Amino acid sequence: MLSLGSLWAAPTQKTPxxxxxxxxxxxxxxxxxxxxxxxxxxSPKYLITADEAFYDQANGDLELFGNITLLEGVNYASRSGHTKINLNTDKGVSDPLFFFDESSDVWIKCENAILNPDTYITQKSIVSSCNTQDPDWKIAFTSGEFDKENKWLHLYNPVFYAGDVPVLYLPYFSFTTDKTRRTGLLKPEFGMSSKEGFYYMQPIYFAPDVNYDVELRPQIRTNRGEGMHGTYRFVDSAYSNGSITTGYFKEHSDYAKDENLKNDSHYGLQVTYDRSQLLSEKYNNIEDGLWFDINYLNDIDYYNTMRNETLGYDKLVTSRFNYYVKHDQDYIGLYTKYYIDTNPPLPRTDNKGTLQELPTLHYHHFTNPLLLDNLLYSVDYQAHNYTRSEGITAFQNEFNAPFTLYFSFLEDYLHASVSENIYATHIAYGNDDTQENEGKYWRNYHKFSLYTELSKPYDNFYHTMYLGIDQILPSKEDENGYVANFIALNTLTKSTSLTLKEFFYNEDGEKKVSHTLKQIYYSDYDYKYGNLENDLKYYITDKIYLGHTLHYSHEFSKVSRNQVSINYADDIYSTSLRYTYQDKTYRENTIYKVSQDISSNKDYSFVTLYADSKYFTHYNVFTSVDYDVQDDQFRSWNIGFKKSLKCWDYSIQYRDKITPKLTSASVVDSVNREGIMFMFNIYPLGSVGYDLSKESEQKF
Known part of the structure; x- marks a missing residue:
């Protein structure tokens, strides 16, 4: 007969x-x-199950026998055959013991353990995060200590096993099981290069407060040099955050000489900040925002030495500062751009000739009715300050104001609009060797638009269509003085454009086809017809998408741009293949023209491929290729695979990448790095990488 007993400590007894x-x-x-x-x-701290238990209410001693499960809080659980513990002091012993940390999936199995309030001390133990039966990796150690408070595991005389094969012995090893934000060591980075030697970086993380943290990343490259980079991140309000990153890398003198580097040290600084509601906390009727990204570096190798991975490279390093405030129908913005040209055109070797935009002031009044509900207007003004230490500078004022009258006919089947557009600009120059000190340009033009939007259901599909024609008719125009080649003007002359947009949906409402066709006719240009632009997208299934973009140049009687792409994605496969051809005579259809020829000096023809497969259980096979058809060479490519399991993963890939460097002749060379990259990651111990690459140089 089943009986149930329930006992509490007597109120008169002093048990905690x-x-x-x-x-x-x-x-x-x-x-x-x-x-x-x-x-x-x-108990307040434990939930325990067992086959048999003896509990002394007087002193808190508890002895458990058979199939013991002990849950401590929400993270820690253990299994044992025999356990003695005092519930008042949380001290005891257990043999044998299986301990599990749910937050990190790490488990420890030992012959016996000493239990303390904040630590477990184990003997003859095994630790892993894999399956408990035949783990893929494990560490056997003679003794160890797990700090439950700091979530740190110390191992003495550990032997690392891959399966049942011992691969490494150390006298001591320790690691953390904590995934929360806290001060300590982060996962290190290892690597090996045939030219730079052994690479090791050990990030150190400091989190003294919830509002900020610091990460230091000291590194060594045995054949190349040493350095350190660091990042300070902060949150200074509920609406803002920022970071400061800086670093320094010192080259070995023999490496800098052999590689013909311009600088034997590389340093830089980046400051970012994002803030909304800067003023709107005090003024409820406005909206504002501040964002800036300030960058400085002495040469491009500062980027290349921040981490072992090759970083993206842009010839112009850009710093930006933006602020805007909006109130009802008015918007004011302040934008600045500062460029560092890492490869200035010879014979210049400094940044004094680089054109900067410091600042641009922008005012915009949003579209509003004027006297009539269907008569709308808006106002836009911009002031650009183009400056530099050496070379021509300019201050440009731009004004644009459209007034538009809307109509609809035939029960809203046909729509029309007429707009009067006023555009004016004034440019004042400085440092001008041509003695031209200003330029003026103003114009007004009319724009007539006629369009219809139709839709019709059919038996098996649904069709929507937009068909419109726009005509721009210049009225008055005047230009005086000099317009530099970096000044953008609204100079589009008389033109007519025809646009068709249509969409097809199946009977389930899924989009199957989208199509856009556009043609512009220029009445006053030497070439009357702009590019015929045709953009077609066909959604074969919910997983396959096919796209084709074609631009035909009437001026040169040939295709100026042709791009074909196909994309596929499901739970197992994903791939993207794109071919792009662009003729050197290619021009965009745009209303703004810079006063110089915008065509390039060579044809552009590329094939880009990316593919990824998870067909094999636990394996991810991937490849990517950038092939220059015009020059008949691969610009970059890689192929490899990654195996991922619950407790570890590794990847092997062959890759070919291009890294820029600044030589002593102030010329940016490209360094081709090609070879095998091996990465091995054990959860939660960290990762190890090995990069076996060879390098060759060529000019940009």
């Missing part, structure tokens, strides 16, 4: 904990409680 015991049979003799069969014990 209330303990509840449930079991098939419960008996009590004095202060000693004996429970047998399906024992469940509750």
């Amino acid at each position: 904990q209330d303990v509840e015991v449930l079991a098939n049979n419960v008996s009590k003799e004095g202060t000693l409680v004996h429970a047998v069969g399906n024992v469940v014990l509750y």
Whole structure:
């Protein structure tokens, strides 16, 4: 017959904990409680199950036998055959013990353990995060200590095993199981290069407060040099955050000489900040925002030495500062751009001739009715300050104001609009060797638009269509003075454009086809017809998408741009293949023209491929290729695979990348790095990488 007993500590006894015991049979003799069969014990700190238990209410001693499960909080659980623990002091012993940290999936199995309030001390143990039966990796150690408070595991005489094969012995090893934000060491980076030697970087993380943290990344490259980079991140309000990153890398003198580097040290600084509601906290009727990204570096190798991975490279390093404020129908913006040209055109070797935009002031009044509901207007003004230490500078004022009258006819089947557009600009120059000190340009033009938007259901599909014609008719125009080649003007002359947009949907409402066709006719240009632009997208299935963009140049009687792409994605496969051809005579159809020829000096023809497969269980096979058809060479490519399991992963890939460097002749060379990259990651211990590459140089 099943019986249930429940006992609490007597109120008169001075025990720090209330303990509840449930079991098939419960008996009590004095202060000693004996429970047998399906024992469940509750205390403020533990939830325990066992086959048999002896609990002394007087001193808190608890002894457990058979199939013991002990849950401590929400993260820690253990299994054992025999455990003695004092519930008042949280001290005891257990043999054998299986301990599991749910937050990190790390488990420890040992022959015996000493239990303390903040630590477990184990003997003859095994630790892993893989399956408990035949783990893929494990570490056997003679003794160890797990700090439950700091979540740090210390191992003495550990032997690392791959399966059952020992691969490495160390006298001591330790790692953290904590995934929360806290001060400590982050996962290190390892690598090996045939030219730079052994690479090691050990990030150190400091989190003294919830509002900021610091990460230091010291590194060594045995054949190349040493350096350190660091990042300070902060949150200074509920609406803002920022970061400051800086670093320094010192080259070995022999490496700098052999590689013909201009600088034997590389340093830089980046400051970012993003803030909304700067003023709107005080003024409810406005909206504003501040964002800036400030960058400085002495040469491009500062980027290349920040981490072992090759970083993206842009010839112009750009710093930006933007602020805007909006109130009802008005918008004011302040924008600045500062460029560092890492490869200035020879014979210049400094940044004094680089044109900067410091600043641009922008005012915009949003579209509003004027006298009539269907008569709308807006106003846009911009002031650009183009400056530099050496060379021509300019200050440009731009004004644009469209006034538009809308109509609809034939029960809203046909729509029309007429707009009068006023555009004016004034440019004042400085440092001008041509003695031209200003330029003026103003114009007004009319724009007539006629369009219809139709839709019709059919038996098996649904069709929507937009068909419109726009005509621009210049009215008055005047230009005086000089317009530099970096000044953008709204100079589009008389033109007519025809646009068709249509969409097809199947009977389930899924989009199957989208199509856009556009043609512009220029009445006053030497070439009357702009590019015929045709853009077609066909959604074959919900997984396959096919796209084709074609631009035909009437001026040169040939295709000026042709791009074909196909994309596929499902739970197992994803791939993208794109071919792009662009003729050197290609011009965009745009209303703004810079006063110089915008065509390039060579044809552009590229094939880009990316593919990824998870067909094999636990394996991810991938490849990417950038092939220059025009020059008949691969610009970059890689192929490899990654195996991912619950407790570890590794990847092997062959890759070919291009890294820029600044030589002593102030010329940016490209360095082709090609070879095999191996990465091995054990959760939660960290990762190890090995890069076996060879390098060759060529000019940009």
